[in-house]
Amino acid sequence: MNLLSQESLDMFYFFRGEIPVFENLFHLSITTITECCWRGLVFLLNNSPNIETLTIKGTLHYDTYSSVCECLSGCSFLLSCPVKVVKITEYGGTADELLQLKNILGKLPCLELLEVRILGTNRRKFQEAKDLLMLPRASSKCQIKVD
Template sequence: MTSDQSRNASYGYLVGNATDFLMGICNVQILHLFANTLEVLTFCCELIPVFKYLIHLTIETHQNSGWESLPKLLKNSPNLETLVFEGLHHRYTIKCGDVDGCLCKYSGEIPTCLSSSPVKVLKVLRFGETGVENEIELVKLFLETMPRLEQLTLYYDTSSNDDLIKVSSQLNKLRRVASPNCEIQVISSKLS
């Protein structure tokens, strides 16, 4: 999607339907979606099919792309075991904070796409690029609401030992809200 198309999509001008395309790939086991694809799914997909064989989903994120289509996609992936975010960037929209409207904010109600999620492994690559505090809050939401989560791995590239210690300490405090058998780890080039 070009930058003009993306800008127009955010105003609802994008036309077409990507449902047929999704129906053609709904039997995959591994899927990698780019940030622009999430935008297309938001504005050009009347129905997101069930991805019954999908076990590994990677989502590339971008600060100019919203996550409105992500709850529907997760809800329609009943056997998803591994979810990878390439960063936690996204554009805030009017759907942010709505239960099942986005995943970025906790509105008090647990998004059903998370509470019923079969995901066991959650990885966040490029953790901290958009601000550690906001990303910690999102990680906390994942830990609180994903009951089957067994492993959370954050890939945090920082040049500061103090930042690494601070994030590790914050994550340690989150262990009490996570599933009892969830292992939380931070991987950093500083730990080499």
Template sequence: MVLFQVLTYSCDAIPIFNNLTHLTIESNPRVGWQSVPGLLKNSPNLETLIFQGLIHKATYRCGDVCLCKKPRKEILSCLSSSPVKVIKILKFGENSDDMEKQREQIKYFLETMPNLEKMILYYNTPSVEDVTEVSSRLQRLVSKVASSTCIVQLISDNLSLSSTVSTNGLLCF
């Protein structure tokens, strides 16, 4: 989180991170994602993006990485040119009050990232029914995708479900 704060308030341009292949972003309701778009644009070899939850401070300055304060139609995303192949979302569903926002964020990633090969959601719930319900909702949520070969995996302590994303949405198997 300190890196994001430094990059956000720095007057200097964000440097190019040629050697950055994995990036972990900590979830914090007091810190926004203002520096994430610049960081993604300047990380040409970034392959894995790990979110320790999707909760962050919603601001107009999050750029085009999230849907915080902007209508979807106005967004031209830096995600569409991102080389990221794998997204891991830890603590998915941890805050049940924000489940709809989290699903919308996942949908946004799937719709805007053409290089995405795998998305893994780590869902902390003891209930198999919860996992199947979330999987079902995700399947209905996604109607168009940027990567026709992306695999979405929903993992909990008791169950793991995988889906392949096609141009018609998620297909569960």
């Protein structure tokens, strides 16, 4: 499934009581922008028991006033999420994004691979990659690949 707009993600929030179980959803790709809330993602992932890959095309979402948005606060919904691969296409390396990744890595028990494309200069990419590799992970199998 490929969700190309924020409105698609919002739909899963507004109709959360009517979301069917997506038994055959193995790969979910969402297009994001920092300012837009991911609250619909929580409900979609909870109704996707066989999802293996989550691709985030864009930046990680965070609340510019409190770092972690209420929609992802604690990320407890990830504790039962079967995702094995997370791909992020535009990682800027801000403190808020790093905190968000820390929450994600620390909660996904089945995660085997985090692929991150870091934006910026080579020197900055090196530092960001170093920071990412230091993050604690819920899964001992999790590898981090940076580009």
